[in-house]
Amino acid sequence: MDDRMTHLKLLEAESIYIIREAVAEAENPVLLYSIGKDSSVMLHLAMKAFYPSKPPFPLMHIDTTWKFSEMIEFRDRRTRELGLDLIVYINEEGIKKGINPFVHGSKVHTDIMKTEALKKALDKYKFDVVLGGARRDEEKSRAKERVFSFRDRKHQWDPKNQRPELWNVYNCQKNKGESIRVFPLSNWTELDIWLYIYLENIPIVPLYFAKERPVVDYNGTLILIDDDRVPEELRRKSRLETVRFRTLGCYPLTGAIRSEASSVPEIIKETLLTKYSERQGRLIDYDQVGSMEKKKVEGYF
Amino acid sequence: MLDCRQEIMEFLHKHLNKELLRFITCGSVDDGKSTMIGRLLFDTNLVFEDQLMALKSEAKYKRTEDEIDFSLLIDGLQAEREQGITIDVAYRYFTTEKRKFIVADTPGHEQYTRNMATGASNADLAVILIDARNGVLTQTKRHTFIITLLGIRSIIVAVNKMDLVDYSEEVFEKIKEDYKELIMEIHNKFPQFHDDSGDLRKRERGIFFLDNLFFVPISALKGDNVVHRSRNMSWYSGKTLLEYLEEVKVNNTNYDNKPFRFPVQYVNRPNQDFRGYCGMIVSGEVSEGDEIVVLPSKVKTRVRKIIPPVCRKEINDKPSLDSIATVSRSVAPMMVTLLTEDEVDIARGDVIVKGDALPDMSDSFDIFVVWMHEEPLKLNKIYDLKRATTKLTGYVEDIYYKINVNTLERQKSKEVHMNEIAYCKLTLSRSIPFDKYWNNRYIGGLIFIDRITNNTAGVGLISAKSKSKHILCYEHKLRKVDRERLKGHKPCVVWLTGLSGSGKSTIANELEVTLNRMGVHTYLLDGDNVRHGLNRDLGFSKEDRVENIRRIAEVCRLFVDAGLVVITAFISPFKEGRDYARSLVKDNEFVEVFVDAPIDVCKRRDPKGLYQKAERGEIKDFTGIDSPYESPEAPEVHVKTHELTVEEAVGKVLRYLEKIIF
Structure with missing residues (x-):
């Protein structure tokens, strides 16, 4: 056996640890699946973390109804192949209002069909732990974000009240109604993601x-x-x-x-x-x- | 075309095989820390487009003829501090063909202790920055103490601004000597920091408790010896900063010939026939067939299979043992799932070890505390604790002394405030296996969680086992599982809580009768048999009520150990008391039953006439009248006695119990 610890093996191990820890302490976890390459890596890691079982949580896609059709095909095919539960949430209120990015522009569209939609979906299904694929190298402000990020009852983040994270000991304790966003890919960079997709032959759109x-x-x-x-x-x-x-x-x-x-x-x-x-x-x-x-x-x- | 393909394949090959190094940088902006990090990022030529953009948008860098002010990298931190955002650590990433680097960058000034401890907890190496003009300062001592306290054993001292001291060799040599003396001082004052387990590596480059200690004279601004070798210091024959970072052999605390430790993180149970124990091998190695011991229960078994994390399409709900991917051996820090030879009871929070390297067990420790919350650490206050995957409760019984991080002197104190470090005695609600922190970070480090706010209030580093307060520590020959086997069911606590008159005693009695008929060994604890004997010295003041519940909880623990299903019927109005009782037994051995009825209904029932007395003021501190009742947030069973008959309520509890005791 090859004992050499490459950076990808270590990143993988860290992510799997985070995913399992989140699930072990959650009452009702969900993986936010956006169909992109980072989500593909997340899904792959989640499959690995619970092998030979399936991941003990559903995937949730916030569908704005304006995604590329190839993304939707890919989403449906992958979840079928892996036999996973998929929740597709669409903000019906936005549909009624006829929100259209060509007409209303990106900000209104994003606010209503993504951000609002996500909050409504979380309220509807009462998920308390939400796994997401964000990385710290994506933008500077995320460099200081925690792996386990707490949200109050209104899904708001209080940056003045972040918990220190030492070693791999994550404090997952929360009060009723509060939720946690968990970012297992925090320490991955764009290059790491591509190298890992190549190495593990991970399907992408x-x-x-x-x-x-x-x-x-x-x-x-x-x-x-x-x-x-x-x-x-x-x-x-x-x-x-x-x-x-x-x-x-x-x-x-x-x-x-x-x-x-x-x-x-x-x-x-x-x-x-x-x-x-x-x-x-x-x-x-x-x-x-x-x-x-x-x-x-x-x-x- | 072929060339291009070859080029990319070579690139891929190198990057797929590179290593990972996590390091922390210590120093202030004045020492040129930001400039140094910026220089590393830019001169390695591997700042990718995205990172570059981020830098550019964050730092409106100034540009002179041939110098870039990299220090503006750090501006983000400054701005956010002004907005009041907590910044403990900012993580930055860069890569070369040999290694990927994760840099923990901590603000040097305010709250340095908390921030630096956090950053150091995940780092294998520290770069300590010293301004050549100033030499070893108080802050150098402070930084070095904190990172070595947190167990970092490789240090690179970067003596910066050599250009401002005429690239003088004497200046550099003087700083080297001073710094080695500082290491000796820490070594003498804190002998705990030694790693005395595993494979003690040749330490030809190290000194005292350090594995590696290197000194590099640099000028981050001019670029001397950061990435490129300096032409201004021909007297220096060592490596550049980047070369050290790329080549230093970091004896990661946990990988090298250490005893096997496996904190169980998650029990994977897709069906009745499959039970896998998931976790991270935090140290050592494990092979198929190894004899293992589960702690704290001390049950022995063997490793049947080791399942690595794999992703397979053909996953189904009935995995057969023959078709599962397995490996014959695995090492730290890999994530694996273990299958055992025998059917044993293993839960999240247990630690699996090997019989030939058993860790010591204790419920009482001498620890270093680094406090991280505005609310100071108070003596005897109960905190939740988390160590690896184990959840505990405990309190600090004694603060031996505080350590002044600037002078390393000891001071007496009754409290530990934010950013202070102290040596204390910690008492836990139960015994756990442990390793000294400096032998194994992941087994010796724990966090304190405030039970009201759930904030991470501080951290503890286990130094040694302390004299235990609990007397019941000798080992019994007959174990709990032996008693369970004889009785034919598992023990547990059925903790009924609710207002006076909600129906606790009625349900408790009916439940006990029913269980007895089913052949279950039970015992009922209530006011009648506890208040008149064991607790007859206690009254009804708040303190006495807390003590009352504490004693009942301890009795429950003993009875569970004896193999009984213990039913308790006490108002137990405070969450803290109930949680304490819960913490004394295993997770699946505590069944909190919320016996719920509106207060008006209880008052109407008033079986003992207590509400009337309380309302007349004849009884003080009566729950529901002039003392609060804290409803359980997530009871295992919730029975609303104004909606259910006694039989229905008992039936509801029974259905839950059947799942866990048989």
Whole structure:
């Protein structure tokens, strides 16, 4: 047996420990599944943590109804293959109001169909421990976030009252009505995620890989013509290009990048290796696509 | 095309095989700590796009001809402190082809003790920054004491701002000598910090209790000896800071030839035929067939299978033992699931060890406390505690002394305030297996949890076992399981709680009769048989009522040990008392039954005429009248006696009991 502890083995062990600890102390846990690559890694780790049982919790997807259709197909296929319970929650109030990102813009859409929806879903199902795939390297403010993050009865976070976390001893005690968000991937970076997907051969949504797709320029972003809810004038201007996506969300709000990368090694090369060698120790300007990455902070977590 | 492919495969290969090092940086912004971290991140050339962006948006960096002010990296911390956000540790990540680094960066000034202890708890190495112009200062002593207290055994002393002392070798050598003296002082004053277990490595680079101690003269601003070798210090023949970070052999506290320790984290039980014990091997190794001992019960068995974490599609609800993925051996710090040869009772919080390396057991310890909450640590106040996966209750019985972190001198004290460190005596509600903290962090470290607010109030590091207050410590030959076997059922406590007149005694009596007919060995404790004998010296003041419940809880523990199903019928209005009783037995041995009826109904029933007396003021502190009743938040069974008949209420309790005692 190979006793050598690579960084990925250690990160995996840490994440599994966190997932089990959260579940062991929870009354009603759930895994928030957003279908993206980080969620794919989370799901993989959850499967490992409880093998040969299935994870003792359902997955929950907050569906804004504007996700890429390939994401929904992937979600349904994966959960069926793994035999897991899936809860799909849609904010019906938003549907009634006819919330549409093309009309109302990203902020209103995100607030109502994601953030509000999540709070309502948690109230409905009374989940007390919510596992999520956020990473600390995603944005600076998360560098100080705890692995176990407490929310009061109104799902609010009190940053002045965070509990210190020492060793792997997590204080999961809470009062009735309070809940905990748990982030097992806290110490993973973007590179770690891709390396692990490659190493473990983890299925991800095909949208991450380059392919010829119909796209159109929309407010400076290249978006996919995913269905006929795209306004007519945009659809008329669409063209076929070889593109892929770095992050996945609602298709009208997620920019494609022009790319030929159609395998995980090629993606790693494109996003990490090339930039790095181009830069040669000097600061470079980051591109617009990169800044989309920041919008990934989906109000969720 | 082929070249490109080769290039990426080489890149992947290196990065898939790299190691992980967690380190903490100690020093203040004035010492150039931020500049040093920034320099490491940038000069390694492996700051990826996302991180770069984050830096850029956070720090509006100034740029001169060829220097970048990396120190603005730390601005985020400053801003958030002004907003009052608690920042104990900020984690930063960077990587080279050899190692991934997780840097715990702690603000150097305010609340340094709490923050540094938190950051150090997960670090294997510390980089201590010293300003070459100032040499070893009080803060250097403070930082070094805290990180060595937390068990860090590899230190790199980075002597910064060498450019401001003309790259002088003498300055550097003087600091080296002073720092070694500081290590000797800590070694002399705190001999506990030694790791005296496992494989004592050759310590040619180490000194006293340290495995590694390196000194590097650097200029973070100019880049000397951080990543690139300096041309200004030809007299220095050692490595650069990054080279040390990449190459230092860190004897992680737990991996090397240590005794096997496995705190059970989760019992995996998909069906009646499969019971797997999940956890992390925190130290040592385990192989199929090894003889193991479960603590604290001391039950012996063997390892039947070791299941690694794998992800398989064909998972089903009836895993057959032949088709499961297994390994023949596993080592720390891997996550595994153990199957045992015999059917034994193992629960979350138990610790599995090997027979040839049994840890000591005790319910009383000498510990170092680092306090982290505004509410000070008080003598004899009961706290919840968590050690690895074990939940406990306990209190500090004695504060031997506090330690002044600046001078390392001892002071007498009755309380321990936030950011203070003290040496104390801790008493637990039951015995646990333990290792000294400096031999095994994950078995010797615990957290204090305030029972009202649930905040993490402080941490304790076990130094030694202390003289126990409990007398019942010798080992009985006949064990609880032997008695259980004879009786044919498991023991437990059925703790009825509720207002006077809610129906506790009625239910308790009916329940006992029914259980007796079923062949279950029971005993009923109530006011009649306790108040007249065991507790006849107690009155009804708050203190006496607390003591009353404490004694009853202790009796319950003994009766459970004797193998009985104990039924208690006391108002027991305070959550603290009930939780204490719960803490004395195993998780699945305590059944809290909330006998619930509205106070008006109870008053109407008033079987003993007590409500009338209380309302006339003849009885003081009567629950429901002039003393509160704290309803159970999550009782195992909840019976509403104004809605159910006695039979229905008893039936509800019985249905729950049948699940756990047979």
